[in-house]
Amino acid sequence: MIIQAGDDMLYYMFNKPQGCVTARTDEIHRTVMDYFPKELAQRLHPVGRLDKDTCGLLILTDDGDLDFRIMQPDRHISKTYFFYAVGTLTEEKKKLIENGIPLGGFTAREAEIKLIREFRIGDLEEFMPDDRRSRYMKNPNGPAFSASVTICEGKKHQVKRMLEAAGCRIFYLRRDMIGALALDPALSQGEYRPLTEKELIQLKNN
Structure with a gap:
């Protein structure tokens, strides 16, 4: 309908x-x-x-x-994303993101981030973009993880920039929710x- x-x-x-x-x-x-x-x-x-x-x-x-x-922008409607990233999501990194992480030129608003599961890089090969797969697969036993993050603003490449600022690199990103x-x-x-x-x-x- x-x-x-x-x-x-x-x-x-x-x-x-x-x-x-x-x-x-x-x-x-x-x-x-x-x-x-x-x-x-x-x-x-x-x-x-x-x-x-x-x-x-x-x-x-x-x-x-x-x-x-x-x-x-002033309505701050939340948007929730699922992602896979290379690196580790420590409690210290989570707090940086949750408290509002500086991104060069502005500081991101507070966000909610939840670690879902830890992986080896090689476990996630199917989700890697073609132009980066060979680079990541040089270290198939390196750390990777899945997580969800909720933000209330939408700067360009914001989620990827937030994780990069925390020392992780997203290679698969999916938006799952807009508000409710x-x-x-x-x-x-x-x-x-x-x-x-x-x-x-x-x-x-x-």
Whole structure:
């Protein structure tokens, strides 16, 4: 069912794949709009953006008011990410990130970070980008880990910069939540569906 609001506005959840850009058009790269049929692509626009090599939850709509409310910096809507990184996440590093870590030019706001599991680098080869795989696999027994982090701002490459400032390097990043709205685990990368009534309320109440 397509969610309607006002004059038949559209609201879609999209699991953005890695390798495409968050834009309506691009002369070089595939865009998120290329995954939608023409009649939808002509109406929808992405709310915010995800980096080319970041996957996960992206909202597309033709509701400009919703776009404005979500993207207003002073509203500090939380965004939660899952990631794999090379390095170790010590208690000291966690505290640095949680208390607001300096990023060169500004200090990130306080964040929530949770270690999920520790790995060997070689255990995570399938998640590594092609252009960095050979470099990381030179040390397959080195430390790596998975974690989740929640931030309330959205500077460019912020999550990656935060972890780099703590001595870790992210090689796989996925956005799982915007406020209370969670990515549907049934959606594979490149798939989309309309928001449900409950999800739209969650999004509007952020």
